[in-house]
Amino acid sequence: GQNIDQPTEMTATEGAIVQINCTYQTSGFNGLFWYQQHAGEAPTFLSYNVLDGLEEKGRFSSFLSRSKGYSYLLLKELQMKDSASYLCAAMDSNYQLIWGAGTKLIIKP
Amino acid sequence: GAVVSQHPSWVICKSGTSVKIECRSLDFQATTMFWYRQFPKQSLMLMATSNEGSKATYEQGVEKDKFLINHASLTLSTLTVTSAHPEDSSFYICSARDGTSGRRLTYEQYFGPGTRLTVT
Numbered sequence: 001g002q003n004i005d006q007p008t009e010m011t012a013t014e015g016a017i018v019q020i021n022c023t024y025q026t027s028g029f030n031g032l033f034w035y036q037q038h039a040g041e042a043p044t045f046l047s048y049n050v051l052d053g054l055e056e057k058g059r060f061s062s063f064l065s066r067s068k069g070y071s072y073l074l075l076k077e078l079q080m081k082d083s084a085s086y087l088c089a090a091m092d093s094n095y096q097l098i099w100g101a102g103t104k105l106i107i108k109p
Numbered sequence: 110g111a112v113v114s115q116h117p118s119w120v121i122c123k124s125g126t127s128v129k130i131e132c133r134s135l136d137f138q139a140t141t142m143f144w145y146r147q148f149p150k151q152s153l154m155l156m157a158t159s160n161e162g163s164k165a166t167y168e169q170g171v172e173k174d175k176f177l178i179n180h181a182s183l184t185l186s187t188l189t190v191t192s193a194h195p196e197d198s199s200f201y202i203c204s205a206r207d208g209t210s211g212r213r214l215t216y217e218q219y220f221g222p223g224t225r226l227t228v229t
Contacts, residue, residue: 030216042202042220043153087152095216097143101152 002026004100006088011106012078020073020086020103028093032064032071035087037102043087046073075105083107112136113205115221122193122228130188130224132203139205142186143218144178147200159186193228200225 003025012018024032031050035043049055049064049071061074073086088100112135122128132142141160145153157173159165159180167173177189186205190197204218 033217035220040200040223040225042223044220045217048217091216096158097155097218099153099155 002090002092002098004088004090004098006086006100006103008101009104009106011108012075014078014080014107014109016078017074017076018078018105020075020088020105022071022073022088022100024069024071024088024090024098024100026090026092026098029066030091030093030095032062033089033091033097034062034071034073035089037085037087039084046086078107080107080109111207111217111219113139113203113219113221115203115224117224118222119225120227122226124194124228125192127189127191128193128226130190130201130203130226132186132188132205132221134184134205134207134219137205137207137219138183139186139207140183141206142180143204143206144176144186144188145202145204147202147223153202156188190226193226195228198226198228 006022033048034046036046037043047062049062054063059076064071085102085104087102089097114133116131143158144156146156147153155168156171157165157167157178159178161180161183165178180186200223202223204220
């Protein structure tokens, strides 16, 4: 079956760095997405990886290892506004997104 | 660019009535639109995928006669919740995939702001 695993909740301190891991098992693979979702709002796109390696975009970076079925989202210089849920989603061979349950990130001052 | 709107943003209806939610792509052609449902503290659950001009493909366990989806044009899809019941109360989110060549490589989905449905 198809499955996405990510931690349910993480806590970090303002100004610090946090890494949110995601492992996936899908029928075929066409890329890995990370989305940010604030409570009561729709998800917003953060990153897309289809090749192995690290993609950096400002304070956020995303890494992919296709051989390991593994990705992580790295958030640097954490700000209070980064408190949100972070959703990992893998695209299967039918270009369908398989969603993880999301990781709730709590930022403390 | 790549803006998706949803209307209404929230709606309260009585049990047994029907509610229509609209999803529009404002500045691109959406050949494919997706409808999701999200219960509190849970992840997105895909309900159906609709391609312009054809019937929607529903996920297992989603009643097609209860959740009517119409994707009549490249910029508009509608979800009608028929005979709504309190258990249908949820956050409904649509997303659209850009059918133009510029974004085809990523197959990124652009999300609407969501519609919060409360059935009393």
